[in-house]
Amino acid sequence: MRKTTSPEATKQLAGTLAPxxxxxxxxxxxxxxxxxxxxxxxxxxxxxxxxxxVTSPTFNILLSYLEGSLPLHHFDLYRLDDADELEDIGFYDTLDADGASFVEWGERFPDALPYGYLEVRITVDAEGNRVVRAHAFGDRARCLLTVWAKDSKSRLVKCAGGFA
Known part of the structure; x- marks a missing residue:
């Protein structure tokens, strides 16, 4: 099971997904x-x-970073109360835009999620380590998870119910 023991290790793991x-x-x-x-x-x-x-978009709802090799759109849906608000913030248009979209608290609006996405669930164990699990929904997400898991730097380990 893949655990990270520091913020730097969590960032390192995430960085292996970027390519x-x-x-x-x-x-x-x-x-x-x-x-x-x-x-x-x-x-x-x-x-x-x-x-x-790169900061949490909790109060902004969406922050976009366009200067990298791929535009990155970062949503935080924690403060939204209703799925109708997603249209107001340009959620659907941004998902279809030119970059990769990271959606925090997307599980609050499951019907609004696209057919295909990669879910990354992060939990904290009793010792304060982060446990990262990934699960693919849809063909593209399965391909993404497969290549990420095969990257030796990610050190993802297959386990029951997905990768960890």
Whole structure:
């Protein structure tokens, strides 16, 4: 099972996903507050070449980083109350746009998620380590997870119910 023992290790793991991302990819990040979802996005952003600070879009709902090798769109849906608000923030248009989209708290609106996406669930164990599990929904997400898991730097291990 893949555990990370520090914020830097979580970012390193996330960075190993970056080379395989392409426009239209959607990654849904789930986990409790403070689990490391934004740290995961920070790792991907750094690997894509984003030089500026990458922060949680909790109050902005959406932050986009366009200066990397692939545009990165980072949503935080925690503060939304209703799926109708997704249209107001340009959620659907952004998912279909030119970059990869990372969606924190996407599980709050399961009917709004696209057919294909990669779910990355981050939990915290009793010792404070992060446990990262990935599950693919749809063909493109399965391909993405397969190549990411085969990358020796990711050190993902197949387990019951997906990769960890």
């Amino acid at each position: 395989y991302l392409r426009a239209g990819d959607v990654i849904v990040l789930s986990g409790d507050l403070g689990a490391g979802k934004t740290q995961f996005v920070q790792g991907v952003a750094a690997a894509l070449g984003v030089r500026g600070p």
